[in-house]
Amino acid sequence: MNDTAAPLHTSARSADASRVTAWSLIKPYWVSEERWSAIGLLLLVIALNMAIVYINVRLNAWNREFYDALAAKNWNVFIHSMLEFSYLAFAYIFIVTTRIWFRQLLEIRWRTWLTTRFVERWLSDHAFYRIERDRLADNPDQRISDDLESLASTTLALSLDLLSTVVTLFSFVFILWHIAGALTFTVSGTVVTIPGYMVWAAALYALAGSFVIQRFGKPLVAINYQKQRVEANFRFFLVRVRENAEQIALYGGADAERKQARTIFQTIYDNWRGIMTYTKRLTIVNAVYGQLANIFPFFVAAPRYFSGAYPIGTLFQISDAFGTVSESFSWFINSFSTLAGWRATVNRLREFVRSIDEQHTREALSPATEHGGINRHLTDTQSLRTDRLVLALPDGTVLARVGEIGIDPGARVLVRGASGSGKSTLLRALAGLWPFGDGSIDIPVSAKLLFVPQVSYIPIGPLHAALAYPSQATAFTDDACRAALRMVKLDDYVDRLDEDAHWTRRLSPGEQQRLAFARVLLQKPDFVFLDEATSALDAPTERHVYEALLRELPGTAIVSVAHRDSLDVYHRDTILITREQVAAAA
Numbered sequence: 001m002n003d004t005a006a007p008l009h010t011s012a013r014s015a016d017a018s019r020v021t022a023w024s025l026i027k028p029y030w031v032s033e034e035r036w037s038a039i040g041l042l043l044l045v046i047a048l049n050m051a052i053v054y055i056n057v058r059l060n061a062w063n064r065e066f067y068d069a070l071a072a073k074n075w076n077v078f079i080h081s082m083l084e085f086s087y088l089a090f091a092y093i094f095i096v097t098t099r100i101w102f103r104q105l106l107e108i109r110w111r112t113w114l115t116t117r118f119v120e121r122w123l124s125d126h127a128f129y130r131i132e133r134d135r136l137a138d139n140p141d142q143r144i145s146d147d148l149e150s151l152a153s154t155t156l157a158l159s160l161d162l163l164s165t166v167v168t169l170f171s172f173v174f175i176l177w178h179i180a181g182a183l184t185f186t187v188s189g190t191v192v193t194i195p196g197y198m199v200w201a202a203a204l205y206a207l208a209g210s211f212v213i214q215r216f217g218k219p220l221v222a223i224n225y226q227k228q229r230v231e232a233n234f235r236f237f238l239v240r241v242r243e244n245a246e247q248i249a250l251y252g253g254a255d256a257e258r259k260q261a262r263t264i265f266q267t268i269y270d271n272w273r274g275i276m277t278y279t280k281r282l283t284i285v286n287a288v289y290g291q292l293a294n295i296f297p298f299f300v301a302a303p304r305y306f307s308g309a310y311p312i313g314t315l316f317q318i319s320d321a322f323g324t325v326s327e328s329f330s331w332f333i334n335s336f337s338t339l340a341g342w343r344a345t346v347n348r349l350r351e352f353v354r355s356i357d358e359q360h361t362r363e364a365l366s367p368a369t370e371h372g373g374i375n376r377h378l379t380d381t382q383s384l385r386t387d388r389l390v391l392a393l394p395d396g397t398v399l400a401r402v403g404e405i406g407i408d409p410g411a412r413v414l415v416r417g418a419s420g421s422g423k424s425t426l427l428r429a430l431a432g433l434w435p436f437g438d439g440s441i442d443i444p445v446s447a448k449l450l451f452v453p454q455v456s457y458i459p460i461g462p463l464h465a466a467l468a469y470p471s472q473a474t475a476f477t478d479d480a481c482r483a484a485l486r487m488v489k490l491d492d493y494v495d496r497l498d499e500d501a502h503w504t505r506r507l508s509p510g511e512q513q514r515l516a517f518a519r520v521l522l523q524k525p526d527f528v529f530l531d532e533a534t535s536a537l538d539a540p541t542e543r544h545v546y547e548a549l550l551r552e553l554p555g556t557a558i559v560s561v562a563h564r565d566s567l568d569v570y571h572r573d574t575i576l577i578t579r580e581q582v583a584a585a586a
């Protein structure tokens with residue numbers, strides 16, 4: 001539907017041009033109105049990270065002093081080392097705790113910002129509706145809750161760790177280079193000297209490990225992506241069973257649901273087996289790498305130690321520095337699965353943003369909109385009018401030729417037609433949800449339109465809020481709500497406005513339809529469209545609610561879709577919708 005009358009094909013072209021990158025997901029927060037507090041927190045966390053690196057450097061030097069004191073049986077230096085260790089350890093504990101607190105604070109602030117923006121975009125311009133109708137992206141709920149949480153936390157973790165690692169690496173390479181010295185040996189009579197040989201050994205050791213891990217761990221990216229999807233599908237299935245518990249129970253559908261649960265869970269199982277396979281391989285490589293790391297530095301440093309180049313304290317200091325350097329080099333190795341999960345998250349969010357950006361593309365590329373689709377204009381008139389309106393399906397099949405209709409204020413119009421002829425589709429087009437077809441619709445710009453489907457959405461919460469929906473609960477006084485409830489014969493609920501409940505489960509379908517009528521009475525729209533809104537009511541109650549509507553809202557145009565003749569008396573005009581193929585076949 002083309003509310004602004006901009007041609008559909010223009011939005012399709014601009015959507016094609018949009019490219020979503022990981023950076024375009026990360027950057028907006030850091031240049032937003034919250035940027036100064038965000039950057040301030042980030043700098044604080046970085047400073048605390050640097051303080052930890054500094055303490056690690058001090059602890060490394062402490063190794064030499066401590067082990068040399070042990071070897072020399074020097075009590076005074078030993079005690080001094082112990083004291084030094086105590087205050088270094090205390091500072092370490094304090095800084096690590098403060099750092100995690102500020103990092104988590106930054107995380108939740110970033111996530112809040114992201115979530116607000118994503119929810120806003122998802123709920124704007126009917127994106128949430130198009131995404132479901134055209135199946136543009138699966139499980140938006142998971143992307144907004146899990147993926148955004150993971151984007152904020154993992155991006156921070158990875159980037160802050162990377163920075164600490166680089167600083168640690170430089171500090172310890174410097175230490176290792178100086179304390180371990182050069183290795184000199186003779187090959188076929190030629191004297192070969194390798195300066196800072198322990199650093200090269202650590203780098204080679206880590207790079208070899210990285211290479212092997214890369215090879216073994218790469219498929220984890222795709223498997224992790226798949227994992228989030230299958231988990232979300234299963235959760236969605238369970239929620240649907242929960243939401244439709246009564247219908248399933250009445251149909252005796254537990255067996256069917258059990259089979260379905262098994263089938264969907266099988267995808268989780270298969271995915272998990274894939275994860276197990278690759279985790280096993282990664283664990284073997286990591287374990288070999290980790291175990292070797294314990295002895296490798298001693299092995300490499302041994303020749304110079306045995307030649308008497310340095311005392312035992314320095315050997316331990318070298319071993320500690322070597323461990324830190326190779327650990328820093330191998331940061332990529334240890335972070336591989338985190339990185340894989342992060343990439344999967346980013347890909348899912350990119351796909352989601354693209355589906356929002358390109359939500360109009362599917363409509364624009366549909367054969368049903370090649371002449372511009374249904375154009376909906378807001379005009380300065382009193383009446384709602386259609387001009388050469390044709391309703392079609394997304395594949396271009398013409399559903400019904402509605403042509404010209406006019407609905408004046410206070411009109412009473414009945415929409416009739418066989419099941420599947422396109423009556424609800426006509427209401428969707430009038431509501432701006434259905435662009436497929438041709439022609440135009442003029443809507444009075446200042447008119448309030450209200451659409452009441454056969455099954456109304458009722459939010460979980462206090463009855464007052466459920467009645468006021470989609471307005472805020474405060475929009476209507478308690479007295480107004482009570483009066484509306486009485487008018488639709490919901491007297492039992494008059495004193496329960498503050499009661500919190502899952503009203504869709506609590507109220508019978510007929511009561512839910514009466515609640516929807518009470519909403520109409522409260523909202524007082526200029527045009528109300530009732531799509532089989534009394535299908536669950538008995539004849540006297542149907543009469544009662546329609547009479548209340550006509551009496552209370554005399555100026556409101558009432559358009560009802562109905563199969564039953566009982567509503568004829570409340571309407572003056574009829575629109576007959578005839579399905580095109582049915583007519584042709586006849």
Ligand SMILES: Nc1ncnc2c1ncn2[C@@H]1O[C@H](COP(=O)(O)OP(=O)(O)OP(=O)(O)O)[C@@H](O)[C@H]1O
Pocket residue numbers: 133393394399417418419420421422423424425426
């Ligand atoms: N998103 C969609 N994609 C393809 N076809 C659709 C879609 N939505 C509706 N239809 C088809 O459009 C036709 C008209 O549907 P609509 O709901 O307007 O019928 P209706 O006249 O209101 O029927 P009923 O009286 O049974 O409620 C149906 O055949 C339906 O299957």
